[in-house]
Amino acid sequence: MSIQTGELPLGRLTQDGLPRTAIRAHELRKVYGQGDTAVAALDGVSVDFGVGRFTAIMGPSGSGKSTLMHCLAGLDTPTDGQVLLGETGLTRLPDADLTRIRRDRIGFVFQSFNLLPMLTAKDNILLPLELGGRKPDQQWMSTLVDVLGLGDRLTHRPSELSGGQQQRVAVARALVGRPEVVFADEPTGNLDSRSGAEVLGFLRRSVREFGQTVVMVTHDPLAAAYADRVVMLADGKLAGELLEPTPETVLDALRQLGA
């Protein structure tokens, strides 16, 4: 494996002929502040995320990886540039449309505070569907519950679940609506290593077995090694990428970034 720079490799074609990229950023810029105090969190980032692939975004603190994810997921609006989710340009959509897209076409797993404390695990899983008035696919739901081992936990509230269980509920919620992209932001940041490995395993299974597209932000090389591809960011710019990463290659790449 080697670090590639410049031209991005093509995403792989899917069997049923969908567009090759699930989501694409083009010349994204995000500037905070104005005049002398302006800081560019993203400085012209162009990157594609292939359908049915597990991509990790890595970089040191302040590299802009979270900002990139927020812009990709329609949580934040870039100062300049474009985001395409499938055929839909996100950057100029009003809040209500963005909200609908998040609800119906995107799934999220956050580092912490993933679940609403007053809802049961099941209600939390079904939240995005119910917000959109969609009926859950019962078979898919029970598959997810089985795979994630949540069968006896569905009626519990978040405060009665362990951190790992909470995060698995969050994964189930992200997957249950079959979104075009699942964004995961440091999904293992608050977990012990075993629970973390479980959650990452599930994310990878969802890609391999169900063809889900996952984009994950992390700073943990072990977590990044679960991905098919690692995109490196530094100082708001793309700093290379790895295919079929292992913890060692990721660590190497990071060291080179730091150098």
Added chain:
Amino acid sequence: MRRSILSSLRAHLGRLIAACLAIVLGVGFGALAMTAHASASHGVNETIGKANAGVDAAVTADRESILPKQVDAIRKLPQADSVVVDTSAYMQVAWAGKVRPDYLGIAARYDTSRIAGPKAIQGRLPDSTLELALPAKLAEKYQVGLGTKLTISSYDDKRWTVTVVGLLDDSTTVGPSNAVATAQTVKVFEPNGYINSVKVAAKPGVSQDALAAAITPVIGSGLTVYTGEGWIQHEVQGFTNGIDVIGGVFGMFALISLFVACLVIANTFTIVIAQRTREMALLRCVGASRRQVFSSVIAEASIVGLVASTIGVVFGIALSALGLALAREFDWGIPPVQLHLDLASIFLPLLLGTIATILAAVVPARRATRVAPLAALRPEAAPVAASKAGVVRLVFGFLLLAGGGSLLAVCASTNEVLVGVGGGVISFLGVLAIGSLLVPALVRLLGALPARSGGVPARIAVGNAVRNPKRTAATTSALLIGVTLISLTCVGIASVRKTFDATMDEAYPVDLMVKAYQEKMPASAEQQLRDIKGITEVVPVRTVEVKAGEQQLTVTGIDQTKAPAVVHNPDLVGQLKPGVALLDRATMTTLDLKDGADVTLVAGQSKLTLKAYRGNGLESFTVTQTDLRRLSPNAGISGFWLTTDPKADGPEVIDAVEQSIPSVKDMSVEGGLAERSAYTKVFDVLLAVAVGLLGVSVLIALVGVGNTLSLSVLERTRENALLRAMGLTRRQLRGMLAIESLLMALVAAGLGIALGLIYGWTGTAALMGAQTSGAVEYAVPGRLLITIAVVAAVAGLLASVLPARRAAKVAPAGALATE
């Protein structure tokens, strides 16, 4: 420590604004009440003082007239300089455009060189016979100008024509005031006129006490002598008693709203301190003692209380100045009064407001001292307090509820009003104490429907509303107090009124009875009456003069089939049938009859025997038209019995009826309407005043609801951001908060209305049980109660607007931000 208090105040000012608003409203209301009261008292003092300027002694008769020789005795005193006599005649005056004459008091003009008297604002005071000066407002009402000739008649039908020569200044008097004529004229009108009082001005150098002491021995017994100052005080008393009662009621309502404000403040401080747990813990970590933490919270409360109370006082005084100015500008039927400020009405509300704020902060401050220093080190000190309602508090609440409730029930049946009020207050405190159990349960119950049909946002809203039972209970409590009091007032007044109506129907079963004495009613009379707005039924009655033994009687006959339309007492209607006569008490006594006895009437050749029964409120001797025709087949229509629309303005209808049928000169209008409309008006005014005053506390409570919501919104920033990230639209988020607010408002309204019904009914039972001969009637003023619920709901929705806007501004990316 001081720097930390000030900086934390600055940092959290926004969160305390609602609490400040509650204090401002409560204190402002108190200051308004006290200033208005002080101004009114002061105004009365001034007015009466001015009206009695120069009076050094006054003599009044308790019952009868002061005798002329007593007046002469006073005049002979060397100490007396000017002695004036207050005497008046009560005459009938025919106004242009009025069919029948009206009554007018005419006072005798007296020497005003020393003692203040009526002043002419236009023209002059009368100085020869058959001249008259009219109160300006009266002259305006009947469009009488200078030079107008008026016909004055006495009760024994003597007539004079007088000329209006002046208009009197009556700008400071309330109600009807007297016209003025010379003493000789009044003597002509009313030769035996009473002397009501004598006022005396002293010779220079003679003190008021000396003058009064000189008068007392020369007038004999039966009269009261006052010094000038004593007299003014006596007169002022008569007015200010009423003002003091009103002031007391205002003060009570002001205290209620201050209490509600206290609840809001306490709740706000509790929430704010819960949110500042980490800050408090950090203070403790760096070495602040518990006492220092406690006093920092109390100091913060003192500053907030003092500042808000000051604003409240300024606000209240400004409002009363505005109100008084408006009252002077427009004639509201109250005497014009200048703004008068005294120290008490400025400093008492200020002091009470500040103390109330500090007291309200004591419990939250104590809670703040219990924060462990370690809490500062925990990563996320969730402000969601684990709030299980204290068992002790619940048990205590249930005991209060049971005890107060049974006390109330006992008092309702034994008519112990004051103890009953105590029972009511105790049981209500019980309700407040179990609020943390009761309110969330009701919210869940009420929320079941929206939770099922309204989707996730509704379900989350219900969950949010019950998440912190104590907070929800405290928030609704404030609103509950206001709604309960308002419903109680509505239910109580409606019930008392219904009870009154029932007794009125017994005493005055007919609204209006129009009766001609000598003349015949014209054929058009019935139609004329029907055309009057507010008259719904007109039934003619006929009379015939008969003899019963030696007694001359007037018998009135009414069509039996039409009687139910105008007689509101079903018992009387049932009794009235051919062969029966209904007599009033006096006629029963005169004829020496017992209930059910036979009475024989003779009219010319006809003779008829009837059974006589007592029947209150009809004519003295009432029979069916069938029986009347047997006595006199051709008896003409002599009058009408009328039913009026209960919603019509009573005095206006009476006025219109009195002015109708101008061809009949001698006509009387009687019946229950006058009395009924008088007490209806009293009840309406009472209701409006009470609801208006209690409305202030509801307003404060709603500020509290909005406040709790916006503080909760602050706490739930991350949750709301997460929901937004998950795809909750802004509109759904606002709707969610609206539902939460609506649930709290509706639970408070529902519970308050239910309690209001219970308290209103038991209160009426306790109050009226001893007053009325009949049964106490319980009313459900449905429309009013529904209005209360709707207003509470709308207000609840409004209270959610600002917090919802703030919540909707939260960027969804906020959920991802790790603290």
